[in-house]
Amino acid sequence: MAILEKAPAKINLSLDVLRKRDDGYHDVEMIMTSIDLADRIELEQLEEDRIEISLESRYVPNDERNLAYKAAQLFKKKYGIKKGVHIHIDKSIPVSAGLGGGSADAAGVLRGLNRLWSLEISLDELAELGSTIGADVAFCVYGNTAIARGYGEKIEQLPSPPPCxxxxxxxxxxxxxxxxxxxxxxxxxxxxxxxxxxxxxxxxxxxxxxxxxxxxxxxxxxxxxxxxxxxxxxxxxxxxxxxxxxxxxxxxxxxxxxxxxxxxxxxxxxxxxxxxxxxxxxx
Incomplete structure (x- = not known):
């Protein structure tokens, strides 16, 4: 059985860099909103304990450098999953574009694996897990419109923008x-x-x-x-x-x-x- 997940891109309505922290990261305050430009992710369980990524893009790696791979690796380790997964990513979001494509894919994998293995983990917990992968992953787990603080891991939902x-x-x-x-x-x-x-x-x-x-x-x-x-x-x-x-x-x-x-x-x-x-x- 295949699980399908839509992974929408985001745009920044604001991006403010507040200060540099002692750990080398920057504290930011970003208002982001999801847009109807999305990658599509298909996940299928493998009996062998491995992670496979397939996609048609010469710009995106299909190994542990891919944020979707990292998300699956982290998820399996966190929840003790001994089965494997094949992840196919149909890319529509441009790469290295400021639209959060890699983060959206990682978030889609976290949501999809949660469904694939029927674990009923909350979005809050998935977002916390995702924040260790990349600064925009926590936002992408939720989608919609939100303000992100810290280095991007503290998410507060906001009213949606006017339709446009x-x-x-x-x-x-x-x-x-x-x-x-x-x-x-x-x-x-x-x-x-x-x-x-x-x-x-x-x-x-x-x-x-x-x-x-x-x-x-x-x-x-x-x-x-x-x-x-x-x-x-x-x-x-x-x-x-x-x-x-x-x-x-x-x-x-x-x-x-x-x-x-x-x-x-x-x-x-x-x-x-x-x-x-x-x-x-x-x-």
Whole structure:
């Protein structure tokens, strides 16, 4: 019997880096929401005690470097599972894009294994387990809309954003989150108004939300990869509101209320880069 899990991508409505901790990590405050761009994960039990990953992507490893593999390994060890699993990942989320694709896959594996082996583990416990794999995994276990604090492991659910369309544009580059965080000078960072975004979500106020989305890491990524800034400028010029880089980049998104306008912007952005998507918010 195969278990199927949908693993949605996320975008950052805000990303604020607060301080560097003694352990080398940074304390962050991030508001994230799920979008209808998802990988699909199929899990099948193996009688032999091993983990297999299959997927069609030359950019994603199918061994212990893959976060989905790490999630399965951790799950089996934590709960004493001696059977194996074959995990097939159908990739739709771009790789190294700031959209949490690897984290979404790891979270999907944790949820899927919970169902495959009928363990009835709570999402809270799965999220705690996932937070040891990567900073966005805890959020991805829950999905929807939430604020993440600490290094990303402390999750508080939030009201969903006003309904809208999302245009995503990713240049043909990958961005290393580790490299971007290594460039941080806390004293020089821009800090978004997280409180204003929280208020906008509570009020379901689209224009207020768009006016306050912000990302502390944008200027660093723009400095290293000027093409990301050019895509943001092009999307603003095309008429999108709430335009922001997600995560450490390089994907830039724009929030748009009307479908016809979103479609126009989507078609216009395809002249700037190959990977352009038009999706709805899930969160």
């Amino acid at each position: 369309w999302v245009v995503l544009a990713k240049p043909d580059i990958g961005v290393s989150t580790r490299t971007i965080f290594g460039q941080i000078d806390i004293g020089k960072l821009f800090h978004p108004d997280t409180t204003a975004i929280l208020d906008a979500l509570k009020e379901k106020n689209f224009s207020k939300l768009c006016s306050n989305v912000g990302n502390s890491l944008e200027e660093i990524t723009f400095g290293l990869h000027p093409e990301v800034l050019r895509i943001k400028e092009a999307m603003v010029q095309a008429g999108a509101t709430g335009v922001l880089m997600s995560g450490s980049g390089p994907t830039v998104y724009g929030l748009v209320e009307q479908q016809s306008k979103a479609t126009r912007i989507f078609n216009g952005m395809r002249g700037f880069c190959e990977e352009v998507y038009l999706v709805r918010l899930l969160g």
